[in-house]
Amino acid sequence: MSHDIPLNWFLYFAAASFSIGLIGVLVRRNAIAVLMAIEIMLNAANINFVAFWRYGETPPGASPLSGVMVAVFVITVAAAEVAVGIGLILLCYRRWHAADVDRYDSLSG
Amino acid sequence: MTYLFVFISVLGLLAALGTVLARNLVHAGLFLVAFFFTVACQFVLLEAEFLAAVQVLVYIGAVAILLMFAIMLTRNVQGDMTTTTSRTWLLPALVGGLGLFFVLMFGINDQVGLKGRMTWASASTRPEIPRAGEGKPVTPRSAAINDMGRMVGREMVTRFVVPFEVAGLLLTAALVGAVVVAYREGDDAESPRRGIQPTRLHGAVTVQATNGHADGSDLPSTASVTS
Numbered sequence: 001m002s003h004d005i006p007l008n009w010f011l012y013f014a015a016a017s018f019s020i021g022l023i024g025v026l027v028r029r030n031a032i033a034v035l036m037a038i039e040i041m042l043n044a045a046n047i048n049f050v051a052f053w054r055y056g057e058t059p060p061g062a063s064p065l066s067g068v069m070v071a072v073f074v075i076t077v078a079a080a081e082v083a084v085g086i087g088l089i090l091l092c093y094r095r096w097h098a099a100d101v102d103r104y105d106s107l108s109g
Numbered sequence: 110m111t112y113l114f115v116f117i118s119v120l121g122l123l124a125a126l127g128t129v130l131a132r133n134l135v136h137a138g139l140f141l142v143a144f145f146f147t148v149a150c151q152f153v154l155l156e157a158e159f160l161a162a163v164q165v166l167v168y169i170g171a172v173a174i175l176l177m178f179a180i181m182l183t184r185n186v187q188g189d190m191t192t193t194t195s196r197t198w199l200l201p202a203l204v205g206g207l208g209l210f211f212v213l214m215f216g217i218n219d220q221v222g223l224k225g226r227m228t229w230a231s232a233s234t235r236p237e238i239p240r241a242g243e244g245k246p247v248t249p250r251s252a253a254i255n256d257m258g259r260m261v262g263r264e265m266v267t268r269f270v271v272p273f274e275v276a277g278l279l280l281t282a283a284l285v286g287a288v289v290v291a292y293r294e295g296d297d298a299e300s301p302r303r304g305i306q307p308t309r310l311h312g313a314v315t316v317q318a319t320n321g322h323a324d325g326s327d328l329p330s331t332a333s334v335t336s
Contacts, residue, residue, distance in 0.1 A: 005114050005154065007232040011217045013118045013151070017125050017144075019210035024129035026202030032134060032179050036141050039172065040125050043148045047155075054155045055232045063268050064253040065260055068160055072261065073269075075167050076276045080283035082172050086179045087291040094293075099183040 010051035017044035031089045031099045035082065042078045046071045114154055121147030134180045142173045156238070159257040 017040055024037030053067020063069065093099050124147060127140035145168040152161040222228040238251040253260040265273045 004110055004233070007229055008217055009111075009114060009118070010151065010155070011229065012214070013121065015210060015213035015217065016122055018213070019206045020122070020125040020129055022209055023202045023206035026198055026205060027129065030134060032176060032183065033129075033137055035179075036128055036137060036176060039141065039168070040128060040144060043145065043168075047148060047151055050152060050155045050157050050160060054157070055235055057226075057236060058250050063264055064249040065257070065264050068157055068257065068261065069264055069269050069272075071157075071160055072163065073272055073276055075163060076280065079167055079172060080279050082175055083283050083287045084290065086175055087287040089179060090182060090291050093183045 007051060007055040010047060014044040014047040014051070017041075017047070029100050029102055031092070031101050031104075032086075034101060035085050035089070039078065039082070042074060046074055049074070110154075117147050117150045117154070121151070134184075135177070138173060138177050138180060141176070142169055145169050145173065156235075156254055157257065159261060 021037045021040035021044060024040065025034055028034050028037060049067045049071045051067075053065075058064050058066075089099060092104055096103050121144055124140045124143035128137050128144060131137040131140055145164060148168075149161040149164040152158070152164060218230060220229045236250065238254050
């Protein structure tokens with residue numbers, strides 16, 4: 001069996017992916033690229049959930065699948081978020097004729 | 110197994126970097142598909158195969174395709190102008206991202222742990238999963254791991270029934286909300302054309318708009334002349 005991967009390695013991978021996603025959210029100017037970077041961050045959080053579920057002990061009364069269930073719900077929320085986000089981006093593109101977040105400046109005084 | 114993990118992780122981090130740094134948005138989307146696939150491989154390494162299947166189905170099959178459609182719908186004529194990274198945000202983003210990374214590294218390495226539990230740094234072995242034929246007692250966790258699809262369904266209608274209902278409500282609201290938001294605002298019977306044309310012909314926005322105005326202004330005038 002595969003008992004020789006330390007828990008820390010999964011956490012390192014998740015932390016690195018989350019940081020890359022954060023840099024992407026801050027650096028990119030295209031709204032769809034920002035949405036992609038948000039997806040990277042959500043996936044990194046999911047890896048953390050599943051890794052802690054697999055390496056931790058389950059208390060007697062708790063669910064034996066807690067981390068997996070949380071990850072399933074995170075995937076659900078991410079799918080809904082992408083649907084609404086792309087609808088908003090298309091609406092803004094129709095109004096400003098650009099998918100650039102710097103151009104969406106109607107609220108800047 | 111560790112070599113496999115290192116290989117998958119390096120591929121995943123390279124794909125994430127490619128998603129962030131690629132100038133062409135379609136290339137960024139393909140890098141994102143690669144990243145999703147490496148995350149599915151990580152789930153397999155963590156013995157959550159059902160979650161890996163869900164990851165491939167939902168993320169690669171739905172989310173990535175939806176992003177691709179959005180890229181195709183919002184591509185404009187000047188092309189690479191909008192996909193560049195902003196220079197003024199580069200330094201704050203690097204400071205923020207690397208700072209968060211080092212803070213997380215510090216936290217992961219120096220975590221103390223609750224009383225009576227092992228620290229994260231010393232957790233190098235997983236709890237055992239006894240197989241069926243080994244004679245060990247079958248714990249709920251091993252039953253859950255060996256039969257994860259059925260157990261996820263059972264958990265969803267027993268212990269997690271309220272989050273399940275809330276997720277269904279959220280998906281319904283997101284569906285209705287996406288349709289309402291993306292619906293064209295020119296839903297009056299008078300001007301169904303004017304909203305479509307600037308989107309379809311991205312380059313000739315002003316030309317199409319003036320044409321629409323000319324058509325709209327011509328029709329009443331001819332009507333008034335004939336009457």
